[in-house]
Amino acid sequence: MTKYLYTGARLLDNRIVCLVTEGERITYIGEARPEGVFDRIIDCRGNLLMSGFYNTHCHAAMTLFRGYGEDMSLREWLDTRILPAEDRLDDDKVYYGSLLAIAEMLASGIVSFSDMYFFCDKTANAVLDSGIKANISRSLVSFEEGMTARNDPRFLEGVSLARDYHGKGDGRLLVDLSIHAEYSNVESYIRDVSDYTAENGFRMQLHLSETEKEHNDCIARRGKTPTEFFYDCGTFRSPTTCAHGVWLTEGDMDILAACGATVSHNPCSNLKLGSGVARVSTLMAHGVNVGLGTDGAASNNSLDFFREMYVASLIAKGAACDPTVGRAEDVLRMATVNGAKAQGRYDCGEVKVGNRADLILVSLDDVNTMPTYDASYTVLYAAKAANLKMTVVDGRILYENGEYTTLDIEKIKDSFKRVCDY
């Protein structure tokens, strides 16, 4: 079992400690340097050692469409760019698009991501090849009234995905179910998928109240909010990650809190698409678990948690005209332990003995991270992906000083260029 010793590491609470990992777990944290034989001793002086980040909403392969049409209305962008482009997706595009996304995520400290997309077995293989963690799901849509899921090839694809990949890579890869959204599905299908998900113990991912129009259209169509509708369909019996949640009512928030659902806050994507700003302080006050997500690179246009955390804090303060909200401790919890919880990874997201060793090392000694009065302020407000020195997933170093240990990055970039023919 691989045994690493990290020395002189500064934690978020500014203590300087030694830390030991054995295999995929953290087995020691303390001021005293432990005795023993180690496969490697990592000198962390001048660096923050903290939990890696859990990206609770992504469409990884959409790196293919980064910058493919900008500054246009949502409808025009979807109709003239994204939907026609997605119609041309294939195995290779999704595999290399996902690999490029994973490389970008590892380089910003993301150790795990939740994904909703198509050709999911290709994303699954990219996850397994890279060593990152992920909760992947086949995004389900249904437009035919009265339609059920059990004989729908898309649903069956999701079920096969779960059968073939759930728990693979020592539990790094999990398969969730996914109902794309209220507006893109009929009730009978949603009920059917919700039953299957609950009966088989899976987790659920969906888009929820992202835009005002979508939220209000649902009320007009069904006489209830999207949250009320999903609740009535039994969807929230399964632990659910709801992406966006910009237009949730306080009643919706109470439902989500009672059901133990997570809202994945995607501030960059929501601002960039003009969807609005999720009311994170209110969500937290209602007891909802709030994680952070990048959404796809087409609407962000980056998969960078340093940027996402910074914008999350900024927009909380800015929208409330109050610098005391969007606090460092809250945003950092959203990015780490809350996200891990959303993914059902209860032994992740905090640096403590017994937990999985999902760790990042961030330099506090670069021109833009000096001085550091409090490491939590530096990592949230000043640090950038460029200050990331190392990303560790389940004790395994996947990224170090700009180099990948599991990915042949030049080959991936070449393959990506070859398949990205839009």
Add this chain to the structure above:
Amino acid sequence: MTKYLYTGARLLDNRIVCLVTEGERITYIGEARPEGVFDRIIDCRGNLLMSGFYNTHCHAAMTLFRGYGEDMSLREWLDTRILPAEDRLDDDKVYYGSLLAIAEMLASGIVSFSDMYFFCDKTANAVLDSGIKANISRSLVSFEEGMTARNDPRFLEGVSLARDYHGKGDGRLLVDLSIHAEYSNVESYIRDVSDYTAENGFRMQLHLSETEKEHNDCIARRGKTPTEFFYDCGTFRSPTTCAHGVWLTEGDMDILAACGATVSHNPCSNLKLGSGVARVSTLMAHGVNVGLGTDGAASNNSLDFFREMYVASLIAKGAACDPTVGRAEDVLRMATVNGAKAQGRYDCGEVKVGNRADLILVSLDDVNTMPTYDASYTVLYAAKAANLKMTVVDGRILYENGEYTTLDIEKIKDSFKRVCDY
């Protein structure tokens, strides 16, 4: 005269060209590779070549206070942290604080910055030592009713600064005058400084309508907005850069447009301090020149124009709930030619023959900048300072692949740590 040839460079309009610099000027741009002998040939394939950035509002030495108190109210932060800390400033603190700021700015493509602070001769020397450009100014305050400037030591310090440093470094270093703000000065003093500035042909820097309270207090106190008040004091006879402008009325905007003033939009600082969001689209519609600024690192907490541009676009779209505003072309103009104009650098900010060679090279071939459909979208929405390969000021390469040509960065960091004793 140093002669450089840049080959295979992609411009913002996506043309691939060769570009020649001779001394501090651009002397050729074209598809054909020119003949001749060059001191260096720079292969730009896979990179965007564009104008460097002009940071129109900064307090460079405030890198000393980066992260020194966060998540607190503006009043508490100023009273318990910033003001006591500024009271302990000295020559060394400002010199090394400024040098660290300049290093950070060069590493994010900033070629010139406007600065308001104290111990300005130290910032001036940091500018000259580094090779960057700057418009520096001694920030003036006055609280004694009826007080005039001409025998005030602070004002005389500003005048000496202008005498000793204005135009130094082949015009790279300019000295402006600075009235700190309406609320921190008495009318007699403002009139006096404004007269001196206009009579002697200097430019002006000030803070304007940053917070709602400050804006409304002025109306209550003086019966006019801060903009109307400065106009009546004759301040805007000089070309003026007004930092923030969050609470400007449309009448204020008309005054600023008519006077040829610039509003320096500081989205990160304004959001982080909860001051609000400047109405940039409205400012532009009124014909006001809008530049971009980082403010000091104490309230940002970074001096990174990639981040500032991204947030500027995001908050424009987000505040308007409209993805078609905060357009790439507008934000990139704010960051470049509009900023250069604000600083009186009329031969800067655009890549064209005859202009000063203030250039940056940005990789379009990194994991987070692939693919590039349009270089202007990539640089605004996806690129980060980590993708910056080179920063050139007046034809001179100051930063290349993480290394500085004029700054001994390890020595600066050590000196900064020594003096930053808060």
